[in-house]
Amino acid sequence: MSDATPQLGPVGDLVLGENGKPRWRPERRPNDPPGYDPEHKRTLADYHFPPVPSTVDWKSQPGEPVIEVENLGIEFLRGRKRNLSLREIVFRGGSAHDRETFWALRNLNFTVGRGEAVGLVGGNGGGKSTLLKMIAGTLLPDEGRALVRDGVAPLIELTGGFIGELSARENVYLTAGLHGMSREEIDERFDDIVDFAGPQVRAGLDVPYRHFSSGMQVRLGFAVITCLDEPIILVDEVLAVGDAAFREKCYNRMENLLDQGRTLFLVSHSSGDLLRFCTRGLYLNGGELVGDGPMDEIMDRYMSDLMGKAHQSPTPEEMADQRLAREDGQIKRRLQREEDRRARLGSTI
Numbered sequence: 001m002s003d004a005t006p007q008l009g010p011v012g013d014l015v016l017g018e019n020g021k022p023r024w025r026p027e028r029r030p031n032d033p034p035g036y037d038p039e040h041k042r043t044l045a046d047y048h049f050p051p052v053p054s055t056v057d058w059k060s061q062p063g064e065p066v067i068e069v070e071n072l073g074i075e076f077l078r079g080r081k082r083n084l085s086l087r088e089i090v091f092r093g094g095s096a097h098d099r100e101t102f103w104a105l106r107n108l109n110f111t112v113g114r115g116e117a118v119g120l121v122g123g124n125g126g127g128k129s130t131l132l133k134m135i136a137g138t139l140l141p142d143e144g145r146a147l148v149r150d151g152v153a154p155l156i157e158l159t160g161g162f163i164g165e166l167s168a169r170e171n172v173y174l175t176a177g178l179h180g181m182s183r184e185e186i187d188e189r190f191d192d193i194v195d196f197a198g199p200q201v202r203a204g205l206d207v208p209y210r211h212f213s214s215g216m217q218v219r220l221g222f223a224v225i226t227c228l229d230e231p232i233i234l235v236d237e238v239l240a241v242g243d244a245a246f247r248e249k250c251y252n253r254m255e256n257l258l259d260q261g262r263t264l265f266l267v268s269h270s271s272g273d274l275l276r277f278c279t280r281g282l283y284l285n286g287g288e289l290v291g292d293g294p295m296d297e298i299m300d301r302y303m304s305d306l307m308g309k310a311h312q313s314p315t316p317e318e319m320a321d322q323r324l325a326r327e328d329g330q331i332k333r334r335l336q337r338e339e340d341r342r343a344r345l346g347s348t349i
């Protein structure tokens, strides 16, 4: 064997490709048909990617669900003012508020494992943001419980929970500090955060945050939230605000976070985004969980409900093809990231 011959490592390991670049060789399974070429298999599960180094601060034990939702429900006041009759004013103490309540979410039950990427779908007012807020702990349930075993980094509102009167710089220190990072750790990551957010944000670091445009707010919010060491990331429909180049950067970062084994909850009205990142879908309708399953099936069901007969459901074969194509894309991007990472480290294989 000449030196130029690629040295194949054990199956499922990193090997040197013919072009001299490292690539991953998937494992051949015992029930693969004869003559089947495992190198072109397109399922993600066949690749053995190494754990990506990270500083994630896990509290849950491996194999333990990170989120357990049991009979979860929350009731809101409709809170609408209306004109009361004289009789109502006399007998109800004159309040001009309608005390009528409604359950925004009720009887929700599901668990989420470490490293799952879950997409939430549902029509407007279906309860998606409310569920994320309960997982983040910013809303407390009226019924049941949401047990969250790991730290949560939420980007639920455009403003990222930042304080309008403080400067962007102060908000970075405040938010990261509230998530347990020391001043030294924040100092270390500060430039990365601002670089990720972009030059417009860097130029406005000492301007009150409320003067930021919505695009700049999202840039900073996303950069800060995703640099935290929290294992659970919640992202609610905010990426739509960023421009195309920034969205692509966010997508790469989200994939990096998933590579590290973090758990993602994504609310989006973009089926492309949901299908790119999420393997599991939860479908909320009228405050109830009406679907829980593979993301593409849940998306198809949601679209059918939304569009009725106008929606042409893909055949099972088309769905399988689309899934393979998506996984192929994920594998390619993952290989590329691994290559970039190794190039950055300057390591040779």
Ligand SMILES: Nc1ncnc2c1ncn2[C@@H]1O[C@H](COP(=O)(O)OP(=O)(O)OP(=O)(O)O)[C@@H](O)[C@H]1O
Binding pocket: 076, 077, 078, 079, 104, 122, 123, 124, 125, 126, 127, 128, 129, 130, 131
């Ligand atoms: N603080 C609140 N007080 C009263 N009602 C609320 C409150 N927050 C949300 N709601 C109501 O609860 C329901 C669910 O709202 P939520 O924002 O969770 O829906 P969503 O699925 O995220 O909708 P969208 O896709 O439009 O963002 C809606 O009817 C909304 O008006």
